[in-house]
Amino acid sequence: MSETEAAMQGHGAMLEASPYAIPSRKLTMWLFILSDAVTFGAILFGYGYLRTASNDWPTPFKFNPSILNVMIMTVVLITSSLTMLGAVDAAKAGDKPKATRFLWSTILLGVIFAGLHLREWFSMIDEGVRLFQNPWGSPLFGASFFSITGLHMLHVVTGVVAIAVVSRLFTRGRLTPGHVETMGLYWHFVDLVWMFVVPLVYLLNISR
Amino acid sequence: MAGSAKSGNVIVKYLPVYFVLLAISFLEVFLAYQHFSTAGLLAFLLFLAVCGAMLAVMYFMHLAHERRSLFLTLIPALIFVLLMMNMIWTDSFRLLHMRPFAH
Numbered sequence: 170m171s172e173t174e175a176a177m178q179g180h181g182a183m184l185e186a187s188p189y190a191i192p193s194r195k196l197t198m199w200l201f202i203l204s205d206a207v208t209f210g211a212i213l214f215g216y217g218y219l220r221t222a223s224n225d226w227p228t229p230f231k232f233n234p235s236i237l238n239v240m241i242m243t244v245v246l247i248t249s250s251l252t253m254l255g256a257v258d259a260a261k262a263g264d265k266p267k268a269t270r271f272l273w274s275t276i277l278l279g280v281i282f283a284g285l286h287l288r289e290w291f292s293m294i295d296e297g298v299r300l301f302q303n304p305w306g307s308p309l310f311g312a313s314f315f316s317i318t319g320l321h322m323l324h325v326v327t328g329v330v331a332i333a334v335v336s337r338l339f340t341r342g343r344l345t346p347g348h349v350e351t352m353g354l355y356w357h358f359v360d361l362v363w364m365f366v367v368p369l370v371y372l373l374n375i376s377r
Numbered sequence: 378m379a380g381s382a383k384s385g386n387v388i389v390k391y392l393p394v395y396f397v398l399l400a401i402s403f404l405e406v407f408l409a410y411q412h413f414s415t416a417g418l419l420a421f422l423l424f425l426a427v428c429g430a431m432l433a434v435m436y437f438m439h440l441a442h443e444r445r446s447l448f449l450t451l452i453p454a455l456i457f458v459l460l461m462m463n464m465i466w467t468d469s470f471r472l473l474h475m476r477p478f479a480h
Contacts, residue, residue, distance in 0.1 A: 360437070
């Protein structure tokens with residue numbers, strides 16, 4: 170069968186080389202990350218709009234506990250990216266026990282991050298911050314704070330669950346190192362988003 | 378286990394990127410406590426965040442090691458969309474000054 174005949178019968182894609190030379194699952198993850206980046210971009214731009222348009226935007230974050238907590242969370246999340254790199258590397262090298270150890274280290278760090286995040290949330294709630302009210306100023310502060318950090322935490326929790334599933338299935342031989350690598354892309358993206366959330370949501374609103 | 382002999386160096390390999398990302402995060406906190414204007418501080422913080430993000434994308438996510446076509450497909454489109462979102466600022470400044478029909 171010639172290439173033309175194959176293409177006419179709907180098998181053209183099988184003959185055509187991938188322009189990116191990566192598996193389709195990895196390309197799909199990249200496209201998901203692109204769309205998710207736009208989602209976070211939109212929500213952060215929306216936050217910027219509200220902050221600029223409000224002349225009584227509160228600046229409640231004290232160094233201790235909020236900023237200190239955020240610094241620890243940042244270290245934890247960046248370290249989890251490093252352990253994820255170790256997991257991908259070990260998986261590609263065929264060292265399943267080591268890959269699993271790294272994956273569970275990443276999960277542990279993700280859980281610590283989520284715990285610290287919850288502690289921050291409860292501290293804010295104790296101070297009277299709700300979705301549409303707070304004791305200091307613009308009532309939309311709570312809405313934007315909980316929306317942005319909540320969406321990020323949803324990504325962290327989803328990632329932790331997904332890594333646990335991938336780890337288990339990879340250990341049993343039902344997934345390939347490629348799946349671990351694709352999972353790693355997602356986790357690094359979660360780390361990347363945090364790099365924008367910290368300066369825009371926390372550091373621009375510190376209490377002086 | 379021949380495969381395991383190949384693994385293990387990746388953590389060491391990416392430690393410099395890890396420490397640069399941590400340094401960027403601490404520098405951001407330091408800058409936040411300096412007495413810059415809000416716009417100035419925003420510019421510094423965004424610049425540092427973009428630098429950190431580029432490092433993460435290029436090295437942790439290995440985009441630097443993929444074909445350039447993948448970079449050219451993803452990154453310019455993302456930058457374009459994010460730049461297009463900047464058209465909201467005039468309206469937010471209008472609301473700040475409570476000028477409903479300001480030019």
